[in-house]
Structure formats: structure tokens, C-alpha cells
Amino acid sequence: MEHTFAPATGVLSNIWLLVAIPLASATILLLLGKRSDRWGHWLGVASVAASFVLGLIFFFNLSGLDPAKRSAELSLWDFIVVGDLKVDFGLLFDPLAGVFVLLITGVGSLIHLYAVGYMEHDPGRRKFFAYFNLFVSAMLLLVLGNNYVMLYFGWEGVGLASYLLISFWYTKPSAATAGKKAFLMNRVGDAGLAIGIFLMFTELGTTQYDGVFNRVDSLAAGTILLMGILLLLGACGKSGQFPLQAWLPDAMEGPTPVSALIHAATMVTAGVYLIARSNPIFSANETLQLIVVSIGAITLLMGCLIGAAKDDIKRILAWSTVSQIGYMFLGVGLGGGAYALAIVHLLAHGFFKANMFLGAGSVMHGMHDQVDIRRFGGLSKHMKITWLTFGTGWLAIIGIWPLSGFFSKEPIIAAAFVGEGWRPWVFGGAAMLGAGLTAFYMTRLFVLTFHGPARWTEDNQHPHESPAIMTIPLILLAIGSVGAGFLLATSVPDWLTPVLGEHGEEAHGVLSHTVITILSLLVTVIGAGLAWALFRNGTALEPQPAGVLVTAARRNLYTDAFNEAVFERPGIYLTRALVYLDNRGIDGLVNGIAAAIGGGSGRLRRMQTGFVRSYALSMLTGAMLVVGAFLAIQLGWLA
Numbered sequence: 001m002e003h004t005f006a007p008a009t010g011v012l013s014n015i016w017l018l019v020a021i022p023l024a025s026a027t028i029l030l031l032l033g034k035r036s037d038r039w040g041h042w043l044g045v046a047s048v049a050a051s052f053v054l055g056l057i058f059f060f061n062l063s064g065l066d067p068a069k070r071s072a073e074l075s076l077w078d079f080i081v082v083g084d085l086k087v088d089f090g091l092l093f094d095p096l097a098g099v100f101v102l103l104i105t106g107v108g109s110l111i112h113l114y115a116v117g118y119m120e121h122d123p124g125r126r127k128f129f130a131y132f133n134l135f136v137s138a139m140l141l142l143v144l145g146n147n148y149v150m151l152y153f154g155w156e157g158v159g160l161a162s163y164l165l166i167s168f169w170y171t172k173p174s175a176a177t178a179g180k181k182a183f184l185m186n187r188v189g190d191a192g193l194a195i196g197i198f199l200m201f202t203e204l205g206t207t208q209y210d211g212v213f214n215r216v217d218s219l220a221a222g223t224i225l226l227m228g229i230l231l232l233l234g235a236c237g238k239s240g241q242f243p244l245q246a247w248l249p250d251a252m253e254g255p256t257p258v259s260a261l262i263h264a265a266t267m268v269t270a271g272v273y274l275i276a277r278s279n280p281i282f283s284a285n286e287t288l289q290l291i292v293v294s295i296g297a298i299t300l301l302m303g304c305l306i307g308a309a310k311d312d313i314k315r316i317l318a319w320s321t322v323s324q325i326g327y328m329f330l331g332v333g334l335g336g337g338a339y340a341l342a343i344v345h346l347l348a349h350g351f352f353k354a355n356m357f358l359g360a361g362s363v364m365h366g367m368h369d370q371v372d373i374r375r376f377g378g379l380s381k382h383m384k385i386t387w388l389t390f391g392t393g394w395l396a397i398i399g400i401w402p403l404s405g406f407f408s409k410e411p412i413i414a415a416a417f418v419g420e421g422w423r424p425w426v427f428g429g430a431a432m433l434g435a436g437l438t439a440f441y442m443t444r445l446f447v448l449t450f451h452g453p454a455r456w457t458e459d460n461q462h463p464h465e466s467p468a469i470m471t472i473p474l475i476l477l478a479i480g481s482v483g484a485g486f487l488l489a490t491s492v493p494d495w496l497t498p499v500l501g502e503h504g505e506e507a508h509g510v511l512s513h514t515v516i517t518i519l520s521l522l523v524t525v526i527g528a529g530l531a532w533a534l535f536r537n538g539t540a541l542e543p544q545p546a547g548v549l550v551t552a553a554r555r556n557l558y559t560d561a562f563n564e565a566v567f568e569r570p571g572i573y574l575t576r577a578l579v580y581l582d583n584r585g586i587d588g589l590v591n592g593i594a595a596a597i598g599g600g601s602g603r604l605r606r607m608q609t610g611f612v613r614s615y616a617l618s619m620l621t622g623a624m625l626v627v628g629a630f631l632a633i634q635l636g637w638l639a
Helices: 010-014 016-036 040-063 095-118 125-144 148-166 173-204 209-218 221-239 247-253 256-265 267-277 286-307 313-334 338-366 384-398 404-416 423-450 468-495 513-535 548-554 556-598 602-636
Strands: 072-082 085-093
Touching (some): 010 072, 040 095, 085 125, 095 338, 095 468, 125 256, 148 173, 148 247, 148 267, 173 247, 221 267, 221 286, 247 313, 267 338, 286 313, 286 423, 313 338, 313 423, 338 404, 384 404, 384 468, 404 423
Antiparallel strands (some): 072 085
């Protein structure tokens, strides 16, 4: 399929406003400082709402174009011009970008509105909304960029904003640590994405989407595989997929609206967007697709198992995000028509996951910031709106008909059973097992929170419903949790055809679609029923001795211990060794070079010494990067 983009004309020539408005709001709030404390939060809400209104206008204008020309590319200025490298600061509004813009700004607007009430008594509310706006602006640039460098620019902006928001309450050691953990683990994925973009330019001479996609068939199979793995590494980092998933549950240390924005509308969807946008690359290599599907299957089961062993309401939801993004990776890895199925589930997930995260915040608001579901119980009597809205999210995520999750997740399960040999049984079985486990641990969460006997033990806990400014977004998101799946499943695949290709006729799997639907509903009912039977009367207030699997799940399947043993401790030892060598041997050489430069006063000597040391370290770092890039390019030439 030839990839060409029509130039933006008329109303669509103003798509830059989508990024500019929230960015301008963030800038104003940061520059004015405390002078905007009384009204800054409303500016933050209005800016994202304005982008949503503009997004709707642009979306309807785009839908009026001929499907073959349904795109609008806007070149603003030359961003980088160095030798043969020419990078355009340009934007692309096409069917794929359009649905992401509506998700980011639509759900994002409701989360911003909710945050006005949630952060009401926080002295840093104005700064919080500045970071929130920066987050939205960066994510919009990520999905609207017309080349991989623009995508990377937004990618890093999202990483910066997430660090600022996750560690917003930085005086808490746990929040500061979580922010650093997210930042560092994302740097690993970002390094892969950056090297992938370098390789892309080296082999294809461009980073523009149309140029890359039209030339990818000319590459050797090994080059495509390497390029795809590097892009996939970036996607795993941003979307919290194995083996870079450990940062995502710790991101719960930020304020609850941050959790909702990261997990529902912005950051974690970036990896799925990257793979879907790069579908010509991933579809060109079957081994690459197999790797993506495998990561999706591993992660969705890992998220289910760990989520079933957690007691923190937000961490359970975080692990459910890890798992649900795994379903999306499974979809984009299957390729073909499953690309669109993954996007459908991503959009539906945006509604019910934002609904549940904000519902968790409402519970915390009414329970004096308690997060342990073992110490809830009976809240349905005190928080009717939160109970009802959270209940729709619960039914949607476990896939009960006719809520949205049934129409978005069940087709991915069916697609996983398509194929030959062992693959449909392994990946389809993993998707089916994940459905049953999801029903179990999400029902456990719902029952222990809202039903059974009251188990709160603190005198200052007096459950009460949240104010209207928090419950109105919950109601609107609950409506989306009910009806969005059917509407999206019947319209989005055709809408995305110009970007993802024809989804074709429904393929026949090793099991019929009817059998898969019945089995999926059956395992869901069994999982939910088992959880209801086990936890309807509450649970112990302290962790009880458990078997090997539950113990491992409580410890995140030992993934954190592995990272500490293999990466963190060797890094600490290496740093200590370098400091020792620096103190014993390198200083003499550095001081000698500094003295040869010109001597001078003690202060000047110290400045010269610092300069030489910094220069030497920067040269060493640069040399390592050059060698790494050279090796990557050499590997890319292998057939």
C-alpha cells in the first residue's frame, strides 16, 4: 500500500493549536507562579477542553474527505537540517491520530475537571495543573508528529511530565523513588527507540513516516527485525510491558488524577500507538510479530497473577492496566485486522480504566486516603454514585455483555485463536486464561471495597460521597464504559482502514467464533463467581501464609529482585570502583593537565581541573555512544 499524505488546507491547517493551547496554558501557569493560584486550575481545565472541541471540529472535517485522501499534513518549519539529515517540524492529522486526539483530550478533560475537586486543598494545585497541561501537550505532539523525530520529541516530553507528576509529592520518599524509577526505566526503552531512529535514517535516509513506510520493503530481513526490536523496546518502556513493566505500578505514588491520565488516556497508550503507526515495519517480518505477541501474552498473564495478590486499590488497577495493555500488544502483534481491534480495546479501556481510577480516588477521598481494600467493605451504602459508576467499569473490564469490554476484548481473544500449529493454542489459551483471571481479581477488588461487612478500623474514617465536581466525570465515564465498546467496534476498524489497511473478512480460527464467545463468557463467570464466593464476607486484615505462587505474586514474581541483582547492584559496585580510581589515580593526571593549561590561582586551578574531568568523562561517554551506534548499524546490515 502506497503511503501518501495530503497537505492540510482550510480548517485543518490549524491542527497546531491542539498542541499549542495546553502548552501555552502550562507556560502561563509556571511563569505567573502564585499569582495564578486562585484561577490557574480553571485555565488548565479550559485549555484541554478547548483542544477537545477543536479535535472534534478537525475530526468531522477529516471524516468529510475521501477515504483515499483522509489525511492532513502540516509543515511548520525545518527542525533539523544537517547534511543529508532533514527533519521537518510537522504534524499529521489522519484517522489514527484523530481517534487518539479525541481520547487524550476528551477523557483528559474529564480527569482535569475531577482534579479540581481532588486537589482542592493541595497548596501546589496550580503547579499540578501546569504539569498536567504539559503532559497532555506532549502526548498530543507524540501522536500528531509526521515523523519519528517529532514522535520522539513528544515521547521525551511525556517522560518528563510523568516524572514531575509521579513525584509531585516529592517530600514523601516513596513518591520521589517512584518518580526516579519511572524516569530511569523509561530511559532504557527510550535509548532503544533513539537507536532505532538512527538506524532508520542510516538505512532509509529519512525519518518521515511516508518515506520510511514506502521504502521498508527494500531492507534486508535482519535490518527490519533489528529496527522493529529497537522500536519495540521503546514501546515496552512507555507502555509498561515485560521486561520494563516494574515502574508502572509504582507510579501510583502520584495523585490519583495522575494515575488516571497515565493509565487511561496518555502515557501507557504510547507504545501501542507506536507499533500501530509503524505497522508497515512490524508486518514486514513474521519473527518480529511473534516477539510482540509473545510479550503481550506474557505481560497480560503476569499482570493478572500479580494483581490478584495485591491489596492496594490503586496498585491492583495498575497491574490491571499492565495486563490490558498486554491484550493490546497481543492484537498489534497478530497484525492484519487485529491492529484495529487493539485500537478499539485501547479506546474502550480509556473509558472504563479512567472511570475506575477516579472511582478509587473517590473511595480514598471518602475514607481519609485509605488504600487497603481489606479495610473497606460496605461502602455501597455510603457512596452510591461511586459504587454504581465503579461497578460499570468492573463489568466492562471483565467483559460482561453488553458493556464495552465485551465488544473490545473478546474479538482479540478470537483473533488469537487464528493460525496454524501451536501458536493459536498458546496465544489463544493465554488470552482466554487472562479473561478468567481478570474476572477473578477485579471481582475481588469490587467485592472487598463495596460489599460485605464494614472493616475500617480508624476513628477518623467516615465514608461519604464525593462532591459533584468529582462525581460528574465519574457518571460520564461510566456511560462510556457501558456504550463505547459497541459503537467503537462497529465503526473504528473501517475508519482506520486508510492507515492500517483493509481488515478483510473474519478469519477462521481453530475454534469457531461462537465457541470462543461461549468459553470466554464461561471462564469470566467462573472467575467472578469464585471471587464473590471467597470474599463476600470480607478477608483477613493482615496477609496470611500462602503457597509458592501467591508468595511470588505478592513479590511481583521476583522481577524487582531480578532487576536489583542484575542491574542495580552491579551499577552501584561499578560506580564505587570508578570513584575509588578517581580518588587514587585519575586525579593526578587531571591535575597535571590542568596545571599544564596555565596554573593560576587556586580557584582557577579548581575550575580547570573540573573542566578537564568533565571533558574527559564526556569524551568517554561520547566514544561509548559512537561505538554502540556503529555496532547497531553493523548488525542492521546482516541479512
